[in-house]
Amino acid sequence: MSISSSFALPLSAYYLALQARVVYHRLKDGKYIEHESSSNEHDILRAATRAQMNFAENVPLALALAAIVELNGGSRKALTWALSALTVARILHAEAELMIKDYMGWGRAPGFFGTQGVIAGLAGYAAYLVKGYWEL
Template identity: 65%
Template sequence: MSVPVGLTIPKLLPITGTFALPLSAYYIFLQSRVIYHRIQTEKNIQQESSSSSSSDNEYDPLRAAIRAQANFNENVPLALALAAVVELNGGSRRVLSWALGSLVVFRVLHADVGLMARDYTGPGRPIGYFGTQGFIAGMAGYAGWLVKGYWGF
């Protein structure tokens, strides 16, 4: 389908679309770090990263990288979906921009200043965790508030 000359079609999700780039780039970084540590330790996908005799609390950069990537995978898709719902229902672009910018910071803090720390418990881990959970709860609440009229409230 072609668009007539002079007619512009509005972008449906410009804010969410903008933050899809840094979040996707960071995910690629997390994924690449897992591959890097797999190559360094010569461990394939079917092998444990640490020997069975080592303690579960002993620092293993491969384990930390895998956990950081998995945690991103567990949280960011829902966060972006909620942001899209808010944006499509007329949420404030300023609020959404600040919130998504904060989400990027929370995810980096959680992984790089938290999980990748020598004992898996760097100061960024709780900040990133609670910040991400706050983002998800906040966006879900905001999304519900934006459509409250639909339900007669």
């Protein structure tokens, strides 16, 4: 499982950076729990928290699917490309979307669709690799 393992470090490091940003803004602003702002202003703590949680909602599933593909003999090259695309998509989603004023930066669509494409692709590839198991 060297491909999945090799992406565990950069993806975990980026998650820790997202988490550190949330803690920094909590301490800086004295807001220790995110709350819904009554105004439409860009709330940096809210954006940082959403970036972290969105990452936590998507990356573990993608890494688990990559590990399943790898354990079933999937292409190392395909996995490297998929996890590279996932890494770029997650960074785009957070840094070029959520952290931008009004939470609507240019990275929203490529970040979202890139992540969904990688997850769907890995799930489909995993199913393809074990298709012989289901043949009766």
